[in-house]
Amino acid sequence: MKIAVIGGGSWATAIVKILTENNDYVGWWMRNEEAVDHIKKFHHNPHYLSSVELMTEKIDVSTNLDHVISEADYVIFAVPSAFLKNALESLTIDLSTKTVFSAIKGIVPDENVIVGEFFHQKYNVPMENIGVITGPCHAEEVALERLSYLTIAGLDDEKVDTLARHMESDFIKTKKTDDIIGTEYAAVLKNIYALAAGICHGLGYGDNFQAVLVSNAIREMKKFIKAVYPLKRDINESAYLGDLLVTAYSQFSRNRMFGNMIGKGYTIRSAKLELNMVAEGYYAAALIHEVAKAKGVKMPIAHAVYKILYKDKNPKKTMSKLTDKLN
Ligand SMILES: NC(=O)C1=CN([C@@H]2O[C@H](COP(=O)(O)OP(=O)(O)OC[C@H]3O[C@@H](n4cnc5c(N)ncnc54)[C@H](O)[C@@H]3O)[C@@H](O)[C@H]2O)C=CC1
Ligand SMILES: O=C(CO)COP(=O)(O)O
Incomplete structure (x- = not known):
């Protein structure tokens, strides 16, 4: 073959x-x-x-x-x-x-x-x-x-x-x-959450908060995937939770790096230039925003990333507001 x-x-x-x-x-x-x-x-x-x-x-x-x-x-x-x-x-x-x-x-x-x-x-x-x-x-x-x-x-x-x-x-x-559709969406979403983790790191949030962010992110992912492709699946498997964890925490993650720069105050243009590689979460944030709206799924973390990247919202204020919605 x-x-x-x-x-x-x-x-x-x-x-x-x-x-x-x-x-x-x-x-x-x-x-x-x-x-x-x-x-x-x-x-x-x-x-x-x-x-x-x-x-x-x-x-x-x-x-x-x-x-x-x-x-x-x-x-x-x-x-x-x-x-x-x-x-x-x-x-x-x-x-x-x-x-x-x-x-x-x-x-x-x-x-x-x-x-x-x-x-x-x-x-x-x-x-x-x-x-x-x-x-x-x-x-x-x-x-x-x-x-x-x-x-x-x-x-x-x-x-x-x-x-x-x-x-x-x-x-x-x-x-x-x-789970051909669920795994693909999980891979798209984890990039947005890794971007959120990077933004928060850049803003100075520590490991304690990152754990809360990621544990909320996996629940948000589960809700979204269930809405677009209902199927019996274990969201804790490595294709879902595993990929979210490695992208949110790894030093190699492009999405986390990109988010980190945004959190530190880079403009989107300068973060793109500095990274010189593709952070898929940047594009996904806009497109998932549309799908979530059409499906009526509430996604506070993905929405916060969308507002920062596409609505020119202040990262510090936006993430601070998000903290009240997490548990
Ligand atoms: N890098 C990784 O560790 C992993 C990446 N992926 C996925 O693989 C896909 C590819 O990502 P990477 O290889 O990491 O990207 P990359 O940033 O390493 O490579 C970018 C590629 O896009 C091409 N390119 C740049 N500008 C272009 C343009 N205007 N028109 C056409 N091509 C252009 C470049 O020549 C290069 O081949 C992404 O969807 C990513 O999420 C999935 C798993 C792991
Ligand atoms: O998908 C990946 C690891 O599983 C790569 O993530 P990044 O694009 O953020 O580097």
Whole structure:
């Protein structure tokens, strides 16, 4: 079976590393021609996770999306949600015959749908051929080969099983679930809560308060997911609570870093420039705000983040008001 990875950032690079542990062929698309040449020549991605030595003898890296996708049976998307449509612009071949996994933890702009739904609605990929790769896993720790758990979600057990087997290695364990929508939304929401944790850290709140914030966040997440996709699930599993915890507390979290800068008084523009990586929670805050409104779900933490990022509300005052709503 042939697997391809779409994206040139940290997570795509980490997934390519994971796959080459266990597979002799990995297709890899990225838009940057110079990065492709650099990888072929020096076996490192020059811009992301550049410490990782890539097994290029197993990697077919190219800027030609049609080529990479046509060669593959399974296609894993790992570009930030904000650039997904842009990345797909050069695709002229049919995607609906492929098995498509999303490793993206975001919502597609303008469409207001999660990535799996986007491929189903816009590219006619049957829901049985769609899956999600999620779980508490920072690319930087994959680079260091630190033990990490990934959750593979999908409606077709065999496809989920197949991908899980191809991703397992000494440092990757996989878990499987059929909660394809719930795990995707959890991954989107935890970014907003990590941003909130970062803002509070930047404002000077300590560990005592962070614990209260995160324990409220998991309940808020549970309420939202139940409203959009009711299903029997244990919110304490690592794809939900685990991912929230790692993103809210890890030094590697982009969302937490971004929030921390906002809490410290950076403007959004300067925080974006300084981070130089994508904090998905920034985009998700606006889109989840719309979904929550449409579904009538009250989400005080996500709403506070939305007001700070999009309504120019003062972080200190907004978070102070939020503290009265937590328990
Ligand atoms: N980095 C991580 O540890 C993890 C990331 N993810 C998810 O993976 C997805 C990708 O994130 P990362 O790899 O971390 O992002 P990143 O910040 O490392 O990479 C950004 C990528 O976007 C591309 N890009 C930047 N501007 C662009 C533009 N205007 N048009 C098209 N492409 C552009 C860059 O070339 C680069 O390939 C996100 O949804 C993220 O939530 C999921 C799990 C872990
Ligand atoms: O999803 C992640 C870890 O599971 C990565 O989170 P950040 O994008 O905040 O770094």
